[in-house]
Amino acid sequence: MRFSRIITATLSVASSRAFTIPRNSFSSSTRLFQSVPKLTDPSFLMDQVDVFIFDCDGVIWRGDSLIDGIPDTLEKLRAAGKRLFFVTNNSTKSRKGYKKKFDSLGLSNVPAEEIFSSSFAAAAYLEKTQFAATNKKVYVIGEMGICEELDLIGVPYLGGPADKDSVADMGPGGMLHVDESVGAVVVGFDRHINYYKIQYAQLCINELGAEFIATNLDAVTHLTDAQEWAGNGSMVGAIKGCTGQEPTVVGKPSPLMIDYMEQKFGFDRSRICMVGDRLDTDVLFGKDNGLKSLLVLSGVTSEEKLLSPENKIKPDFYAETINDFFSQVPAESKT
Numbered sequence: 354m355r356f357s358r359i360i361t362a363t364l365s366v367a368s369s370r371a372f373t374i375p376r377n378s379f380s381s382s383t384r385l386f387q388s389v390p391k392l393t394d395p396s397f398l399m400d401q402v403d404v405f406i407f408d409c410d411g412v413i414w415r416g417d418s419l420i421d422g423i424p425d426t427l428e429k430l431r432a433a434g435k436r437l438f439f440v441t442n443n444s445t446k447s448r449k450g451y452k453k454k455f456d457s458l459g460l461s462n463v464p465a466e467e468i469f470s471s472s473f474a475a476a477a478y479l480e481k482t483q484f485a486a487t488n489k490k491v492y493v494i495g496e497m498g499i500c501e502e503l504d505l506i507g508v509p510y511l512g513g514p515a516d517k518d519s520v521a522d523m524g525p526g527g528m529l530h531v532d533e534s535v536g537a538v539v540v541g542f543d544r545h546i547n548y549y550k551i552q553y554a555q556l557c558i559n560e561l562g563a564e565f566i567a568t569n570l571d572a573v574t575h576l577t578d579a580q581e582w583a584g585n586g587s588m589v590g591a592i593k594g595c596t597g598q599e600p601t602v603v604g605k606p607s608p609l610m611i612d613y614m615e616q617k618f619g620f621d622r623s624r625i626c627m628v629g630d631r632l633d634t635d636v637l638f639g640k641d642n643g644l645k646s647l648l649v650l651s652g653v654t655s656e657e658k659l660l661s662p663e664n665k666i667k668p669d670f671y672a673e674t675i676n677d678f679f680s681q682v683p684a685e686s687k688t
């Protein structure tokens with residue numbers, strides 16, 4: 354009796370998210386006591402999803418290594434008529450730069466149009482707000498990815514890699530002169546951030562009233578696979594600290610990229626599934642924007658962390674990797 358009540362309660366929560374989850378989609382009876390079901394029978398996911406949005410690092414690859422089985426899985430999804438998109442918060446590369454990475458990993462059939470980096474999101478935001486019509490410039494804290502995307506939309510910019518070694522005059526009476534036509538500051542991950550760039554951005558925002566735009570707020574990133582490294586949250590934090598302003602965030606979990614896709618392709622959000630390895634960006638992006646969400650354990654989030662009572666960000670499902678989309682996992686074979 355008690356057991357059937359738990360089944361009913363679990364299905365009731367699931368159906369409130371417009372899901373139909375058959376009982377055999379849970380990996381084992383013990384999973385019914387957990388807050389997030391593990392994907393074991395993926396057929397219903399295939400039935401209810403037309404569009405998959407994949408995070409890249411931890412889902413498609415880890416660092417510079419492709420995760421086993423991914424090309425085959427992507428091919429099967431395409432053969433099943435699914436639309437695929439690849440969304441990354443990393444702004445150091447443009448879409449063209451990411452296309453090269455996909456090619457180098459043997460995923461040459463992924464077209465640039467399916468790739469959405471936060472550098473592209475920054476450019477898409479400037480287009481949406483008709484920044485080019487103001488005839489103003491952008492000051493960039495960030496790398497080539499942002500600069501290349503700004504070139505593509507014809508918006509002039511300063512800073513970025515060009516200010517890698519710049520030093521302001523900090524002697525008596527010294528000051529930094531800024532270009533008064535700067536109308537926006539875009540802050541992305543920058544391995545060469547320095548005091549000059551911070552001061553330039555501070556003057557543009559505080560004195561010129563330039564808009565403060567952040568590609569993303571990730572606390573840490575995986576610059577190498579040996580440890581976690583300070584992410585773009587640290588660069589954005591420096592500018593927040595000297596301006597007292599909150600940025601407009603364009604990467605995950607902000608809705609900008611999904612709004613763009615909805616407008617451009619006319620997708621029904623309820624038939625889109627966000628797939629990622631991070632709770633605070635990928636899964637939150639899915640949940641905040643009315644998408645289905647699935648966490649994979651092939652990246653930074655462990656099963657223990659996902660299922661721990663302290664975790665408040667719950668995906669609709671989780672799986673070991675996206676290869677599980679095409680494998681029926683026997684209910685009792687996984688722990």
Ligand SMILES: [Mg+2]
Pocket residue numbers: 408409410411412629630631652
């Ligand atoms: Mg990731």
